[in-house]
Amino acid sequence: MSFRTYNEVSGEDRSRLMSQVVAQRERVARRLESVGRVVAVMSGKGGVGKSYVSAALAVGAARRFTGGVGVLDADLRSPTVARLLDASGPLRVREDGVEPATGRGGVRVVSTDLLLDEGQPLRWREPAMERFVWRGVLEAGTLREFLSDVLWGPLDLLLLDLPPGADGVADLTALVSDLAGALIVTIPSDESRRSVARTMRSAMEAGIPLLGIVENMSGYSCGECAASGRLFDGTAGVDLSEEFDIPLLATVPFTPGSNPASGERAGPIEALVDEFLRVIQ
């Protein structure tokens, strides 16, 4: 017995699964229509201060932009941005969406940190069998809902603080078709350079413009005694800038006790904000 296959059978798909998926994508697009620019903040490894940079940029940009700035914490399993921006819940659910939390400088924030009990990992409801199969789909769904169902409102800038590594890049381009670009965060070490390079190549393959590089923890600077020095060997910021022919926007030293969301106009952070806003204009 022979029968026609999917594409040989004409007419709409009566399971209506694809039309619902398309509707989800359209919902994301409609929600982001009022956002001026969507910029991803990426790194190759964890612990390089990507969320610190995202928070600092958000507060700095909020001082410059009149239309508002938002941060979507896409690192669902290890969220930190909400805390850095002093944003807290509960999130208010309205007819047409969920209100984001508001952090320092009026920055609007959404993060799983606002949804999870303190110290609890990201978990999903049963069934437990083959959990690794459907967990990725659920996380992608949450990321999609953070984009489509949060009442971001008109924004000049929405920063997407991605999880470390190259995995989040592909998810992003499937959801946000009009990404302005990506900002890359590294530390000076060669290990970070190699890891970040992979992430950058993933972004390029996905067609995401690379806006520039930030070398975080480029050294240390003591606010009390003015002592300074190197924390890591390596020149990853300069090396990546040359290899990929994109600007090194700033080198930011580690300053003990600094708070990226404090609004203090420390030199390197202010310089980073200046350069970042210049490249995204």
Added chain:
Amino acid sequence: MKFLCVDCDEQMTFYERKEPGDGTFAAGFVCPTCGRKVALLANPMESRLVGALGVKIGGRTLDAQPMEATRSSMVGRDDAFVDETAARPGRGPVRWSPGGVERLSKVPNFVRGMVKRIYNEWASEHGITEITPEVMDKARTDLGLEGM
């Protein structure tokens, strides 16, 4: 996905969805020419995969609630959300029986507001003025509110 009646070479039409509350899922399709019926029976993992996409086979009866997939799937803190929504205006009032209230109290707080609203809207659309456990069973089957 499409279901093809091989004898008639016609695409079958969706007619019923069932979620019996045991993690499985069933969808019925009928051939518009000969009337033959088939049922897709999915195990809990397969059901979870489809549900994780935030879609329902055969389409939705009600619009998706804000952050519906996240609120129904994630194990979150009780006070993460404050639901300020209400049943849509213009529909009849709906009250809850003591049995319905007790059943609803077993729904995790993280998602309870959303679930209550869904039941309220379903009842209003069907002209039901009191939500009892029996009404909740019927709505759950119709809407696929597994475990709620």
